[in-house]
Amino acid sequence: MSPLEQGGLALLGAFVLIGLRVPIGLALGLVSFVGALALLPAKAAISLMARVPQEFAASWEFAAVPLFLLMGNIAFRSGMTDGIFRLAEHLVGRLPGGLAIATNFAAAGFGAASGSSIATTVAMGRAAIPEMLRSRYDPGLATAVCACSGTLAALIPPSIPLIVYGILAEQSVAKLFFAGIVPGLLTAAAYAAMILIRAHRNPQLAPPVEPAGASLADDLRDVWPLPVLAICVLGGIYGGVFSPSEAGAVGALFAALFAFLRGGFGLAQLWQTLMETVWSTAMILFVAIGAFMLTRYMALTGLPVTVADAVQSWNLSPMVLLVVTALVFVVLGMFLDPFGVMLISISVLLPLFERVGFDLIWIGIIIVKYIEIGLITPPIGLNVFAAKSVAPPEVSLPVIFRGVLWFLLAELVVMALLLTFPGLTLWLPSIML
Numbered sequence: 198m199s200p201l202e203q204g205g206l207a208l209l210g211a212f213v214l215i216g217l218r219v220p221i222g223l224a225l226g227l228v229s230f231v232g233a234l235a236l237l238p239a240k241a242a243i244s245l246m247a248r249v250p251q252e253f254a255a256s257w258e259f260a261a262v263p264l265f266l267l268m269g270n271i272a273f274r275s276g277m278t279d280g281i282f283r284l285a286e287h288l289v290g291r292l293p294g295g296l297a298i299a300t301n302f303a304a305a306g307f308g309a310a311s312g313s314s315i316a317t318t319v320a321m322g323r324a325a326i327p328e329m330l331r332s333r334y335d336p337g338l339a340t341a342v343c344a345c346s347g348t349l350a351a352l353i354p355p356s357i358p359l360i361v362y363g364i365l366a367e368q369s370v371a372k373l374f375f376a377g378i379v380p381g382l383l384t385a386a387a388y389a390a391m392i393l394i395r396a397h398r399n400p401q402l403a404p405p406v407e408p409a410g411a412s413l414a415d416d417l418r419d420v421w422p423l424p425v426l427a428i429c430v431l432g433g434i435y436g437g438v439f440s441p442s443e444a445g446a447v448g449a450l451f452a453a454l455f456a457f458l459r460g461g462f463g464l465a466q467l468w469q470t471l472m473e474t475v476w477s478t479a480m481i482l483f484v485a486i487g488a489f490m491l492t493r494y495m496a497l498t499g500l501p502v503t504v505a506d507a508v509q510s511w512n513l514s515p516m517v518l519l520v521v522t523a524l525v526f527v528v529l530g531m532f533l534d535p536f537g538v539m540l541i542s543i544s545v546l547l548p549l550f551e552r553v554g555f556d557l558i559w560i561g562i563i564i565v566k567y568i569e570i571g572l573i574t575p576p577i578g579l580n581v582f583a584a585k586s587v588a589p590p591e592v593s594l595p596v597i598f599r600g601v602l603w604f605l606l607a608e609l610v611v612m613a614l615l616l617t618f619p620g621l622t623l624w625l626p627s628i629m630l
Contacts, residue, residue: 200236204498207232211491211541225487225541229494236497249493250486257442258364259485263478264445265355268452270470270477272310272423273320275456280419281306282324289389294396294403297338298389300325301346305385306420308350309427310452313357313477314572315583318347322587332406336592338392341600344584346388348569352381355430355445358539358568361485362561365492365543370441371434372558375626380562380615387607395603422455435629488540501548515553519563519616522546526567538568558626559619566615570608573601 207228214224226246233242253259271277285299285306292298304321308314322343329339351358354374363370396403429451430444439447456462495501513521526538542564550560572580575598585594615621 200498201500201503203232203235204495204500207491207494207498208500208541208545220483222483222485222487225484225491229487229490232494233497245493246490249490253364253486253489254482256364257440258360258370259482261355261360261370261442261445262357262481263474264442264449265357265360266313266477267470267474268355268426268445268448269310269313269316270473271449271452271456271462271467272426273316274466274470275452275459275462277310277420277422277452277455277459281423282321282328284417284420290406292393292396293400293405294338294392296325296329296332296334296406297342297392297396297403300329300342301385301388301392304343304346305349305353305381306423308347308353308381309355310423314347314350314569314580316347317350318343318580318583319587321346322584326584326588329403330589333404335402335600336588337596337600338395338402338603339600340584340588340592340597341581341604342388342392343587344578344580344597345573345601345604346385347580347583348572349381349385351565351569352377352384352562354378355441355448356565357481358565359561360441361481362539362543362564364485365489365540366547366557366561368557368561372626373561374431374434374441375629376558376562376622377565379621379625380566380611383614383621384566384608384611387611388604391603391607422452422459425455426451485540488544491541492544495544501545504545504549506552515555516616518549518553523567523612526564526571538571539564556619556623559622562622563615566608566612570605570612573604575601 210228211224214227215221219227230242230246233246236242237245282299282303285303286296289295289298289302300321303325304317307320308317322340325343326339330336350356354377356374356377359373359377360370362368363373392403426448430448433439433447434441434444453467456466526542547557550557572578575581578598578601581594581597581601584597585592588597
């Protein structure tokens with residue numbers, strides 16, 4: 198069997214193992230190690246694969262992942278994010294569909310602290326779904342807006358998927374952070390416009406409500422640490438004061454200081470936050486190491502280069518190539534964890550993107566968008582299940598998926614703009630860095 202055939206068989210074997218519920222990191226690492234043994238002497242294969250975990254885990258860029266996770270966990274556990282929905286409600290609550298629009302923009306703000314789509318969906322769902330249902334909002338809209346706006350966390354910095362992509366593609370994490378801002382805000386604006394139009398045409402979908410609770414000044418006092426954290430992190434990167442990894446450390450330190458100053462956050466809560474961060478980091482690291490091993494093995498087989506040569510010989514237009522790539526990512530995203538989708542795909546497709554001449558910063562944003570769309574696409578959208586977990590039992594999955602379809606229409610508009618006008622993505626990093 199030729200190396201190319203072995204590479205194709207290894208990819209098929211990885212998908213079979215994942216389908217059999219083997220953890221993604223273990224499935225990728227296992228097929229890579231067995232494949233390397235088939236191509237190399239045992240001692241060389243063991244030596245090659247044994248170096249991968251240490252090389253990846255010891256990379257300076259990866260240090261940003263646990264630090265930004267820690268920052269987001271502290272912000273959530275200390276209650277810094279509790280008032281963000283109330284603040285958004287005060288600002289846009291009187292518009293048609295105001296509570297749903299407020300949830301959408303609050304998720305964008307929460308995502309800037311957490312960097313996790315599912316965490317944002319769960320946090321927004323707990324705060325906003327009961328409020329919208331009490332206000333007689335359509336259950337499909339109330340739950341779908343939480344599931345879909347949670348995807349904004351993957352684009353608005355600090356974004357964990359963008360950090361991992363930057364490491365694997367050897368691209369600047371700082372550029373990726375700034376490149377994600379405009380697409381993230383554009384997506385939030387598209388969601389808000391869709392909700393506004395639907396609520397204006399059908400007032401029964403989202404009856405108008407008056408903002409209740411504390412005053413606007415009180416809400417501003419509750420959420421001031423979040424914009425300060427964002428300014429510290431992005432401002433420090435922009436000003437060249439520190440790297441993205443160092444920015445994670447600064448963000449985590451300031452988050453801890455703000456949490457202790459606010460009160461209600463002690464050593465017990467800090468210990469719980471640290472344990473959550475360790476658990477999340479270990480899960481990401483386990484999957485990433487398996488994917489890194491697969492990338493090394495694929496390089497041995499020559500499969501990525503062969504795929505790139507074959508596709509280039511077909512003379513496909515860049516737009517057709519991107520549409521085909523979209524189908525691959527969205528279909529995989531229906532069934533697999535987003536990190537698994539991205540890491541498996543990059544090992545094969547990155548040489549193709551380089552050969553065609555795509556800007557890898559722009560491609561990184563497009564890939565993350567594809568993956569996040571997969572998280573809300575039937576039949577298995579992980580964000581939809583996350584929203585279901587915090588919704589009342591009477592709100593069924595079909596109801597949530599029907600609500601999600603409207604957001605997928607908004608995503609089509611956003612993706613058409615991002616694919617047609619790459620400058621929307623590349624403009625900000627070009628002037629900020």
